[in-house]
Amino acid sequence: MVKRRFFNVVRRALRYGDAGVGLDDIEELGLPSMVHVPVWGGQPGFGDLKVGGEVATGQLLHGSDGGYVLSPVTGVICSVVERTGYLGRRYVRVSIEVSGEDRFDGGLVEAVGGSDFDFLRRHLVSVPGKGDFSLLVGFDPVVNVVVVHGMDEDIGVVTRRLMVQSDGLLEGISYLKQVVRAGRFVLVVCEGISGVSGVDRVEVKPVYPNGLPEVLMRRVPGLSGGGVGFVGPEAVLFFSRLSEGVIDFGKVVMVSGGGMASRLVKVRVGTAVGDILSSLGVVVGDGDRVILGGPMRGRAVSDLEEPVMWDTDAVLVQSGSEVIRAEDGQCINCGECIRVCPVRVPVNMLVRVLASGLYEEAAERYDLDSCIGCGLCDYVCVVRIPILQYIMLGRQEVMRLAEGTNG
Ligand code: SF4
Ligand code: SF4
Incomplete structure (x- = not known):
């Protein structure tokens, strides 16, 4: 299997945009009448996922075969439906009719009040800004370095670059340190944004794909080994509020x-x-x-x-008129995708074998695993081949083949 480590120079510098909004512009929308939460790996009708069941905000809901999710609201489960999601992954969508005022999970409230970090480690499988928080506090592999990721992962998006400038970051990091127990915290920010005292600051130029975790892990000293976990600034702010007894x-x-x-x-x-x-x-x-x-x-x-x-x-x-339709065209070997790829993947060859369903060959011979999913090849392809979709599907299929599963 080939895994390339050296970066190409992206000739077409795409700068992260400024959306013309700031922290003062955040509008709080009220509670919706219904929320939907996916449970990956669960089965409908089993575990805690029963129609008619009452749930509290912050309650941990278990599916039947290891899937679990935190309820973000107080309400009543009104449907539990098995669905097929992106790349054919199966999950259970749990819909909860919202009751109105939050009634918080008793165990969670007690743990927050009593600073029971063991409970928080077990219970908080997700927090705003970190969907898979449980990976950060699991013990295999141990996370030694937590990167507070204040750069957005796509051009034109400003959410993280703004939220990393919010008050409460220092307090949140202090609290998070007690939950995660990592030895080192690193704050990644766009150039011009200041850091917080006592935390290593890494400044990134606002040129895509500099903000992607895969790029940071290869470029920033100390992040290239294992044991590195990324959290968005909102995860830190969540813990800042938690330190004040507020579950948000x-x-x-x-x-x-x-x-x-x-x-x-x-x-x-x-x-x-x-x-x-x-x-x-x-x-x-x-x-x-x-x-x-x-x-x-x-x-x-x-x-x-x-x-x-x-x-x-x-x-x-x-809008329909703006959508650039992908086409199932034939590669003309113009080489644009290869020149733009930051990890020098032979994209023209890769896309051919992926289009033929030769997923293992794509991984073994054409650097499927080196791809960082930046989408630049897709962006420049002159015949509009949906290259990134082929790559994502290919990775999913390689994983399925390795696991011997169908979904
Ligand atoms: S998405 Fe395309 S350009 Fe980006 S790393 Fe993968 S192959 Fe290279
Ligand atoms: S940019 Fe598109 S057409 Fe050109 S070599 Fe790459 S895949 Fe082929």
């Missing part, structure tokens, strides 16, 4: 496109993107595309009930 499952999301200036909204995790857009007066028409994330790495939603999750930073609406 709100997530700040930048919403752009749809004929409006960019907006920053704070919504409860699990809120459907359709509810957010209608609150903002955005009408999604036939042929329009709604994307979770940004233009380079974002993923189009399959329906407007798809929720904002713990680490959703942006929702982008592309």
